[in-house]
Amino acid sequence: MAAxxxxxxxxxxxxxxxxxxxxxxxxxxxxxxxxxxxxxxxxYSFLTKEFRGGVIWEFSLAAYDQFIFDRxxxxxxxxxxxxxxxxxxxxxxxxxxxxTLLCLIIGFPTAYFIATRPxxxxxxxxxxxxxxxxxxxxxxxxxxxxxxxxNGPLNEALLGxxxxxxxxxxxxxxxxxxxxxxxxxxPFMVLPIYxxxxxxxxxxxxxxxxxxxxxWTILRRVILPIVRPGIVAGxxxxxxxxxxxxxxxxxxxxxxxxxIGSLIEEQFKGNAGxxxxxxxxxxxxxxxxxxxxxxYARRQARRSAxxx
Amino acid sequence: xxxxxxxGLAALALTFAVSAAQAQEKLSIYHWFEYIPQELxxxxxxxxxxxxxxxxxxSNEAMLASLKAGKLGSYDVAVPGDYMVEIMIGxxxxxxxxxxxxxxxxxxxxxxxxxxxxxxxxxSIPYQWGSTSFSVNRDVYQGDINDTAIVYDPPDELxxxxxxxxxxxxxxxLASLHLGIPQxxxxxxxxxxxxxxxxxxxPHWASFNSDGAKDVLVSGDAAVGMIWNGFGxxxxxxxxxxxxxxxxxxYVVWMDNVVLLKDAPNRASAIKFMDFLLEPENIAAVTNYAxxxxxxxxxxxxxxxxxxxxxxxxxxxxxxxxxxxxxxDQATQEVYDTMWTRLKK
Numbered sequence: 270m271a272a273x274x275x276x277x278x279x280x281x282x283x284x285x286x287x288x289x290x291x292x293x294x295x296x297x298x299x300x301x302x303x304x305x306x307x308x309x310x311x312x313y314s315f316l317t318k319e320f321r322g323g324v325i326w327e328f329s330l331a332a333y334d335q336f337i338f339d340r341x342x343x344x345x346x347x348x349x350x351x352x353x354x355x356x357x358x359x360x361x362x363x364x365x366x367x368x369t370l371l372c373l374i375i376g377f378p379t380a381y382f383i384a385t386r387p388x389x390x391x392x393x394x395x396x397x398x399x400x401x402x403x404x405x406x407x408x409x410x411x412x413x414x415x416x417x418x419x420n421g422p423l424n425e426a427l428l429g430x431x432x433x434x435x436x437x438x439x440x441x442x443x444x445x446x447x448x449x450x451x452x453x454x455x456p457f458m459v460l461p462i463y464x465x466x467x468x469x470x471x472x473x474x475x476x477x478x479x480x481x482x483x484x485w486t487i488l489r490r491v492i493l494p495i496v497r498p499g500i501v502a503g504x505x506x507x508x509x510x511x512x513x514x515x516x517x518x519x520x521x522x523x524x525x526x527x528x529i530g531s532l533i534e535e536q537f538k539g540n541a542g543x544x545x546x547x548x549x550x551x552x553x554x555x556x557x558x559x560x561x562x563x564x565y566a567r568r569q570a571r572r573s574a575x576x577x
Numbered sequence: 578x579x580x581x582x583x584x585g586l587a588a589l590a591l592t593f594a595v596s597a598a599q600a601q602e603k604l605s606i607y608h609w610f611e612y613i614p615q616e617l618x619x620x621x622x623x624x625x626x627x628x629x630x631x632x633x634x635x636s637n638e639a640m641l642a643s644l645k646a647g648k649l650g651s652y653d654v655a656v657p658g659d660y661m662v663e664i665m666i667g668x669x670x671x672x673x674x675x676x677x678x679x680x681x682x683x684x685x686x687x688x689x690x691x692x693x694x695x696x697x698x699x700x701s702i703p704y705q706w707g708s709t710s711f712s713v714n715r716d717v718y719q720g721d722i723n724d725t726a727i728v729y730d731p732p733d734e735l736x737x738x739x740x741x742x743x744x745x746x747x748x749x750x751l752a753s754l755h756l757g758i759p760q761x762x763x764x765x766x767x768x769x770x771x772x773x774x775x776x777x778x779x780p781h782w783a784s785f786n787s788d789g790a791k792d793v794l795v796s797g798d799a800a801v802g803m804i805w806n807g808f809g810x811x812x813x814x815x816x817x818x819x820x821x822x823x824x825x826x827x828y829v830v831w832m833d834n835v836v837l838l839k840d841a842p843n844r845a846s847a848i849k850f851m852d853f854l855l856e857p858e859n860i861a862a863v864t865n866y867a868x869x870x871x872x873x874x875x876x877x878x879x880x881x882x883x884x885x886x887x888x889x890x891x892x893x894x895x896x897x898x899x900x901x902x903x904x905x906d907q908a909t910q911e912v913y914d915t916m917w918t919r920l921k922k
Contacts, residue, residue, distance in 0.1 A: 343765065524743060
């Protein structure tokens, strides 16, 4: 990691004089697609909600107040801590965490397997990993719903084989949501890990074996530390979109219990029509993710400083 | 499902948009999902040469939200339910159809002409009307189903097998009927009771789903499904052994209406389309497809004869009259909105 960081700093002299102009497209894209929307969201989260959707341009902390305090059905009881949204956030983090873990458990061996195939067949394996993803996410999620429903093929097969006596209730459960998220984002785990493992020099494993390390030790002490950036990248790529997903909770979870994504969607597209609250929930989610990534980056920087 | 429909329609709309780039008359419809036969749209295009594009929604509230979020001005007509027409008039989102602008205006049935949600029919024409209650799978439950308790206080064998429409107005009204309290109540005890009822019922519900309301009944995922009568009839036609209930506490009636939207990009096409839908033959095609009822004179000869005896359309003699969803004032509605948020969380 440290070596990578150092190498990116050494900018080629060839482009030195034109560097600023060449960066304009990047700045335009970051400004237009990243900074502007986030600033808009930030502004909206401090506005007054308009009845039945929309905002009134008056400063208000009502959205954040609603997130933190429960004032009862009529809004005039003494404020208590509102657990609802905290629970939704925790539930979402757990769901995304389980999905990430599932992806890692399946994704790491898969990536390792592909990276250790002969060079000629690797691209075919990678190709196979990506094939299901040519189909729209929505259609894949709906198919998953058909597969796991009470009288769907999975339950029918298990019943037919005599493994179970009555259908397992999978649809409309938390597990169905985790399964859907896992299936949706698996390649985001496989591909970065593959990229790391592929660059790994297997001579290092042989050297370790020569020094009497057993397979487990080689994996733990040699391979994992080296491919760690790939694993971390994969986990972030799976975890972050899982946190905001609303298709899987809606279709596989029965839209009964909000996750962060569906909570926010409801504020803009559903009955609630509370834009400032939707914006505030988005800002809180964004801040949490940023803080987590920032802490991780700090720790990473300290670690590489120690390594040097 | 709604995403699939949307994605599909978006793709369709795109193809249409590209092929119709040669300055042709257009019409942009914002409609409920699965509510108009494609053949009828084709017929309209063939008769008028107008290219039709359509997006869909799955609840009145979602339609309002989308229009308020900036879509007003991109559609010509929409198809809101009764109370939503009233809300949209109040929000100033509808254009006025001038007297005499619709050649077939006289075809509207007398009882749907001067309606409370659009006095004098200045902004809308009838599309379809029907009722909302629930259908019950008769293989699973054989008892009396004409009771709102089936949904709100279900017997043990139905617990966890109930799908509820993801539609605030109708879920709340049916719950109010169950408790025998008025709509738009400001009585705190009544509101608290309503809130408590919904909170207690939720654990027994498997899902909130509108556009899948038919599928969950056909597939057997749900044994009870809150549903619109015609959609329930379609579920039964697709093989579900279900019966539509007429609860003795009451049920919801509604009328969907074609409205002329403000800032319609193709106002002339919209008027033509409204006239087209006031032709008995055309609106009968919608009724035959959606299994509800039209509000236009002279449709009977064009209707599928089975509709006349369809149990979803013929309430038993002892059934009470249905109730329309009422529009509450802001302060009252906000309490109901809070209740809905607390329910869905």
